[in-house]
Amino acid sequence: EAGVAQSPRYKIIEKRQSVAFWCNPISGHATLYWYQQILGQGPKLLIQFQNNGVVDDSQLPKDRFSAERLKGVDSTLKIQPAKLEDSAVYLCASRFSPGGRDNEQFFGPGTRLTVL
Amino acid sequence: KQEVTQIPAALSVPEGENLVLNCSFTDSAIYNLQWFRQDPGKGLTSLLLIQSSQREQTSGRLNASLDKSSGRSTLYIAASQPGDSATYLCAVRMGTGGFKTIFGAGTRLFVKA
Numbered sequence: 001e002a003g004v005a006q007s008p009r010y011k012i013i014e015k016r017q018s019v020a021f022w023c024n025p026i027s028g029h030a031t032l033y034w035y036q037q038i039l040g041q042g043p044k045l046l047i048q049f050q051n052n053g054v055v056d057d058s059q060l061p062k063d064r065f066s067a068e069r070l071k072g073v074d075s076t077l078k079i080q081p082a083k084l085e086d087s088a089v090y091l092c093a094s095r096f097s098p099g100g101r102d103n104e105q106f107f108g109p110g111t112r113l114t115v116l
Numbered sequence: 117k118q119e120v121t122q123i124p125a126a127l128s129v130p131e132g133e134n135l136v137l138n139c140s141f142t143d144s145a146i147y148n149l150q151w152f153r154q155d156p157g158k159g160l161t162s163l164l165l166i167q168s169s170q171r172e173q174t175s176g177r178l179n180a181s182l183d184k185s186s187g188r189s190t191l192y193i194a195a196s197q198p199g200d201s202a203t204y205l206c207a208v209r210m211g212t213g214g215f216k217t218i219f220g221a222g223t224r225l226f227v228k229a
Contacts, residue, residue, distance in 0.1 A: 043219045105150065105160075105162065105207070105217070107152075108159050109158060
């Protein structure tokens with residue numbers, strides 16, 4: 001079974017530039033998450049999708065971050081414009097949730113963003 | 117405020133030692149708790165998932181327990197090996213009226229050969 005795919009693996013940009021990350025979840029997983037992990041900290045949830053609808057985006061800085069999940073499969077996370085404090089690893093995860101029952105989250109390798 | 121705390125932040129042990137990692141959480145309305153392993157520069161690998169109705173889960177040399185009343189979970193690693201060196205994270209799905217997954221900051225483990 002293929003895992004969660006993410007690209008790019010690394011990205012270096014200057015502040016005020018834009019950047020986009022892509023995630024392809026495990027086939028059949030309806031729930032998709034984007035997390036931000038700053039060095040030395042645990043991941044922090046940015047947004048959660050159930051199919052192509054947003055379930056929770058309470059911690060997403062909506063003035064600069066946006067995310068979409070068209071057709072309920074792949075997802076993109078965008079930052080525009082980037083700030084120095086956005087330097088982090090952006091992790092995508094997916095979960096199979098049949099009938100609302102909770103299963104494990106599976107994570108992709110992450111995208112390491114450096115903002116100069 | 118919902119919080120997840122992991123103690124210790126870092127741990128160094130000789131190979132072969134049994135060890136316990138701790139995770140505490142503030143909200144007793146827990147749905148489940150998941151332990152992960154993270155290697156440097158990599159994503160998270162799921163180790164064990166404990167549902168709120170369970171008290172423990174075992175996988176190989178790993179055993180995770182859950183005590184909702186005290187807001188604690190422990191991850192027990194038996195006969196540690198250098199390959200166990202990684203950061204261990206616990207993630208708690210908790211809350212009422214809308215569950216959120218909150219991660220601890222992790223315990224960085226180093227097993228010396």
